[in-house]
Amino acid sequence: MAVYTEEKNQNGLDRSTAPSPKTLFKTIEEIFIRFSSALKTAQIYEPNNITFIRQINPLFNLIQNTLGSEGRAVFQFRENTLFFNTMRIKFDFLSYHNFKFLSDEFIKREIGELGFESGLDEDELTKFIVLLADAEVKKEKPFEFFLEEIKRNQLSHIFLERIHPFEIATIKEAQKFKKAAKKVFTKSITHLKEVFERESQQKRLQLKTTRRLIQSIVNNVSQHEAFMIGLTNVEKHDEYTAHHSVNVAIMSICVGRRLGLEKKELVDLGISAFFHDIGKLEIPMEILQKEEKLDNDEREIMEKHTYQGxxxxxxLKELSYIPVKALYVALEHHLWANLSGYPKYWKKDYINLYSKIVKIIDFFDAVTTDRPYRKHTLTRDEALSIMLEKSGTEFDPILLKVFANMIGVYPIGTLVALNSGELGIVMETNPEVAFMLRPSVKLITNRKSKKIDGEIADLTEIDPKTKEYKRTIIKSLDPNKYNIRVSDYFLAQAE
Ligand SMILES: [Fe+2]
Ligand SMILES: [Fe+2]
Incomplete structure (x- = not known):
């Protein structure tokens, strides 16, 4: 059931004659649920369909009663929250989807407030809901356009207020952000390739640029972590090292942020992660790309990339741009939490925090990336479960927990089969622990296995008829086997 908290009493009514808070909460809860389902039904059925008509009468009565007792019946959307008559609506398990649905409907038309006035009749309410469900959503000035529609249809007991410009700015920023984030990602890869080339030609490195790029990544991560993690699915086989290094930097910053590190520390962590494998420049290609198992001599050479890095x-001449911790990370990122691993001459009894973070991300990114010499590339959730088995031995248990929570049971970018017969890609994990198995999934095939550019389905959505979840994940799949490039779906968002 939805829970309501009273923000402030603005209705001006004497509390002794007003309905008890409990009754009021119950009524508001019903209005909210009935309003959402009437709108959903109107999006599916014609206005004369009996299923839709049946929704209107009880909703109308509830609004009438509220108008009578409270003097007002107003929905408000602000600060990413829905209010009804100043009561903040919080959501649980069953009503979460309704909340998301209704706020999305408000945002796309830039509605900040929707109110009903005395004199409203059932016919007017029906017309309004049909309009809200069907009227075109204009790209430019959607609110003004919708308001005109209301006037044209003479719905005089319904009033609307535009969403606060600040709220719109936040939403628009998020859209712009994805484009900018993709740019930073691509730039970082190009830059890293350049750095490596210059390094091998012993030219002066552009470390000022490195720091600037990592600063942008830190800013992007704090704005939209899920999208940034999504970008780490982008794979280019010929540019493996560059992509790997940028991915490790992005995900390390994400973990660092969750640990509460400050911005400067996050930039240092990002730079350290960015250069963790710089020592590999010294390793001959035939060893780096060998398809068979390395022999002892080869492994010894390979392991040298830590102290060579x-x-x-x-x-480096411009050491001021490189944190000292980067040296530790290059040296320690193959050490296990129990101090085994390599380099083997390790004598210290502790490992630097940044190295422990990079160790986790480095492993995860490496085993989930398809490489010519790797027989079996793991799916993202397979990798996570193997890592959890090694918690405390290979990986620091607390940091691994933070990482696992961040990427979820079904990590962002996982290809999943749904019980509806559709396939989808996890786009965003659900922050509520109770919904860990119910992320948002971009549908990429329909029930007949035909490829589609489907909606992003929220797996918390409940079918109003069966009162059960509409879609549930059955299992994760290997995208390579299905010839699916997960990254395409993330990059498409930034087009
Ligand atoms: Fe390494
Ligand atoms: Fe690495």
Whole structure:
């Protein structure tokens, strides 16, 4: 059931004659649920359909009663929250989807307030809901256009207020953000390739640019973590090292942010992660890309990339742009939490925090990326479950927990089969622990396995008829087997 908290009493009524808070909460809860389902039904059925007509009468009566007792019946959308007659509506398990549905409907028409006035009749309410469900949503000035429609249909007992400009600015910023984030991502990859080329030609490195790019990544992560994690699904086989390094930087910053690190620390962590494998420049290609298992001599050479990396970073002329911790990360990112792993001459009894974070992300990104020498690439959830088995031995248990919570049971970018027969890609995990198994999923095939550019389905959505979840994940799938490039779906959002 939905829970309501009273923000402030603005109705001006004497509390002794007003309905008890409990009754009021119950009524508001019903109005909210009936209003959402009437709107949903209107989007599916014609106005004369009996299923739709049946929704109107009880909703109308509830609004009438509220107008009588409260003197007002007003929905408000602000600060990403819905209010009814100043009561903040909080959501649980069953009503969460209704909340998301209704706020999305408000946002797309830029409605900040919707109120009903005395004199409203059933016919007017029906017309309004049909209009809200069907009227075109204009790209430019959607609110003004909708308001005109209300006037044209002479719905004089319904009033609307435009959403606060601040709220719109936030929403528009999010749209602009995705474009900018993709740009930073691509730039970082190009930059890293350049850095590596210059390094190998012993030219002066542009470390000022590195710091600036990582600063942008930090800003982007704090605005839209899910989208940034989604970008780490982008794979280019010929540019593996560059993509791997940028991915490790992005996800390390995400973990650092969840640990509460400050902005400067996040930038240092990002730079350290960005250069963790710089020592690999010294490793011959035939060893780096060998398809068979490395022999002992080869493995010894490979393992040297840790201290070779630290050595390289220590020698850099522009050391002021590189945090000292980057040297630790290059040196320690293959050490296990129990101090095994390599380099083997390890004598310290602790590992730097940044190294422990990069260790986790490095492993996750490496085993989930398709490489010519890797026989079996893991799906993102397979990788996570293997890592959880190694919690406390290979990986720091607390940091691994933070990471697992961040990417969810079905990590962003996982291809999943749904019980509806559709396939989808996880676009956003659900922040509520109770909904961990119910992320938002972009539908990419229909029930007949035909590829579609489907909606982003919220798996908390409940079928009003059966009162059961509309879609549930059955299992995750390997996108390579289905010839699906997960990254395309994230990049498409930034077009
Ligand atoms: Fe490495
Ligand atoms: Fe690595």
């Amino acid at each position: 630290a050595g390289k970073l220590a020698c």
